Amino acid sequence: MKRIVILGTGNVATRLAKALHKTAYEIVQIYGRTPASTRKLAKQVDAKACSDLQKIEVADLYVVAVKDDAISSLAKELKHLKTIAPKAIIVHNSGSVASTALKVTGLAYGVLYPLQSLKKQVAIDFFHVPFAVTGDTPKTRKSLHELARNLSKKTFVISDEQRMALHIAAIFANNFTHYMLVQAQQLCKEHKLQWDLLYPLIEHTFKQAKQTDLALLQTGPASRKDTQTLKAHSAFLKQNNKAQEKVYRLISEMIAANN
Amino acid sequence: MKRIVILGTGNVATRLAKALHKTAYEIVQIYGRTPASTRKLAKQVDAKACSDLQKIEVADLYVVAVKDDAISSLAKELKHLKTIAPKAIIVHNSGSVASTALKVTGLAYGVLYPLQSLKKQVAIDFFHVPFAVTGDTPKTRKSLHELARNLSKKTFVISDEQRMALHIAAIFANNFTHYMLVQAQQLCKEHKLQWDLLYPLIEHTFKQAKQTDLALLQTGPASRKDTQTLKAHSAFLKQNNKAQEKVYRLISEMIAANN
Numbered sequence: 001m002k003r004i005v006i007l008g009t010g011n012v013a014t015r016l017a018k019a020l021h022k023t024a025y026e027i028v029q030i031y032g033r034t035p036a037s038t039r040k041l042a043k044q045v046d047a048k049a050c051s052d053l054q055k056i057e058v059a060d061l062y063v064v065a066v067k068d069d070a071i072s073s074l075a076k077e078l079k080h081l082k083t084i085a086p087k088a089i090i091v092h093n094s095g096s097v098a099s100t101a102l103k104v105t106g107l108a109y110g111v112l113y114p115l116q117s118l119k120k121q122v123a124i125d126f127f128h129v130p131f132a133v134t135g136d137t138p139k140t141r142k143s144l145h146e147l148a149r150n151l152s153k154k155t156f157v158i159s160d161e162q163r164m165a166l167h168i169a170a171i172f173a174n175n176f177t178h179y180m181l182v183q184a185q186q187l188c189k190e191h192k193l194q195w196d197l198l199y200p201l202i203e204h205t206f207k208q209a210k211q212t213d214l215a216l217l218q219t220g221p222a223s224r225k226d227t228q229t230l231k232a233h234s235a236f237l238k239q240n241n242k243a244q245e246k247v248y249r250l251i252s253e254m255i256a257a258n259n
Numbered sequence: 260m261k262r263i264v265i266l267g268t269g270n271v272a273t274r275l276a277k278a279l280h281k282t283a284y285e286i287v288q289i290y291g292r293t294p295a296s297t298r299k300l301a302k303q304v305d306a307k308a309c310s311d312l313q314k315i316e317v318a319d320l321y322v323v324a325v326k327d328d329a330i331s332s333l334a335k336e337l338k339h340l341k342t343i344a345p346k347a348i349i350v351h352n353s354g355s356v357a358s359t360a361l362k363v364t365g366l367a368y369g370v371l372y373p374l375q376s377l378k379k380q381v382a383i384d385f386f387h388v389p390f391a392v393t394g395d396t397p398k399t400r401k402s403l404h405e406l407a408r409n410l411s412k413k414t415f416v417i418s419d420e421q422r423m424a425l426h427i428a429a430i431f432a433n434n435f436t437h438y439m440l441v442q443a444q445q446l447c448k449e450h451k452l453q454w455d456l457l458y459p460l461i462e463h464t465f466k467q468a469k470q471t472d473l474a475l476l477q478t479g480p481a482s483r484k485d486t487q488t489l490k491a492h493s494a495f496l497k498q499n500n501k502a503q504e505k506v507y508r509l510i511s512e513m514i515a516a517n518n
Binding site for chain 1: 327328355374375376387388389413415417420421423424425426427428429430431432433434435436437438439440441442443444445446447449450451452453454455456457458459460461462463464465467468469471473474476477478479480481482485487488491492495496502505506507509510513514516517
């Protein structure tokens with residue numbers, strides 16, 4: 001497996017193309033609907049630019065690096081690849097779209113899922129980014145796993161279901177913790193409190209995150225069912241920010257129910 | 260202000276007594292309802308043990324280090340202190356009880372609030388623990404602030420309202436982020452995924468926490484209003500864990516509404 005075609009010019013397509021460009025794999029083409037951005041990325045990775053699906057060239061690997069909701073429809077337009085490259089593998093990079101969305105192409109199919117938010121503009125060293133591999137057969141998995149190992153030191157093979165669970169876990173661990181920090185920061189701003197007062201507590205939480213049984217380490221008024229404090233906090237939040245109060249109440253209920 | 264009486268033998272009373280014992284302040288008495296645990300703590304800080312409110316001695320500072328819901332009722336039983344120590348200050352250590360709960364004693368009153376979960380059994384260096392001071396008059400605030408500076412390098416004077424906001428912010432930043440990590444870990448366990456796969460993402464979130472405008476840095480399917488992914492995740496969670504699905508949906512709605 002040597003020759004790669006990347007379909008897409010967005011965040012994942014850009015970061016992946018640049019990372020693969022540094023390996024022994026060859027990026028032969030970048031496909032994109034917008035000629036200008038396609039040419040730009042193609043030039044950066046010494047590849048040809050292509051904006052016509054019918055002109056996609058023979059390759060060993062096709063990477064469908066487009067938005068989740070565009071994967072299925074694009075796959076349906078790629079049935080001709082089977083005739084020019086019958087032994088190729090086709091993959092996408094989504095955490096939540098099943099690999100089987102690519103089955104319609106008739107090619108061997110799978111997923112290369114980097115567990116990190118990627119931004120077109122932000123350089124990233126994939127070496128420390130966990131890379132999940134899914135494939136339709138042991139042979140596909142082996143090829144994709146080998147490629148992943150050229151990008152990252154942390155690669156692993158999982159099923160579609162496991163990748164979905166991993167994506168949701170990542171949302172809880174990253175997006176939702178971030179949301180809670182946003183609420184804390186907003187409260188500090190509204191009440192003229194320095195944000196750095198909370199650094200020691202945030203650091204404590206973060207350090208503790210590596211423990212294997214976090215459920216046992218839950219603290220706070222909800223976990224000790226301190227109803228008086230919970231009520232006082234709800235009343236306080238209701239005056240200023242009803243949405244925040246709703247979140248406070250629901251999460252407190254959930255914590256109390258688990259303790 | 261030299262002589263201190265501590266009322267309570269729990270987590271905060273124990274940690275505070277031990278920390279104050281190392282300063283130039285003198286702990287003259289520990290009051291507690293249970294004679295055995297009171298004697299134990301008193302001995303550790305070279306103080307007398309006392310289990311009779313009428314036998315509390317003259318001091319410059321009375322520290323009501325009891326549970327939040329016991330502060331008000333205990334304060335009402337301390338009206339006699341005014342006659343033996345009219346110039347004393349009385350404080351509690353709660354984040355969410357107003358300092359005015361102590362007004363009934365007739366003494367000058369305030370709050371010494373350490374912004375950290377304290378555990379009786381876990382030694383702590385208060386030096387890095389932010390210490391919030393509240394007081395009824397500039398004179399009270401000055402005395403309490405001076406004491407706090409003997410314990411911590413990070414001390415500050417705030418109002419009852421600010422302390423309440425700070426406590427709630429701490430719950431969002433600590434307890435609620437922890438809860439989200441618990442959910443992520445649970446998903447990993449259920450689907451046989453290694454927990455350390457998420458370390459890079461968790462580290463990223465916490466490193467980013469020091470930014471001053473976190474609301475602008477929210478990412479994930481909810482913030483980009485990726486309805487297809489949100490629906491797929493809800494459907495997936497509903498099969499296994501309805502409570503988790505409820506949290507996923509509410510937090511996603513909140514994030515989407517802010518973006």
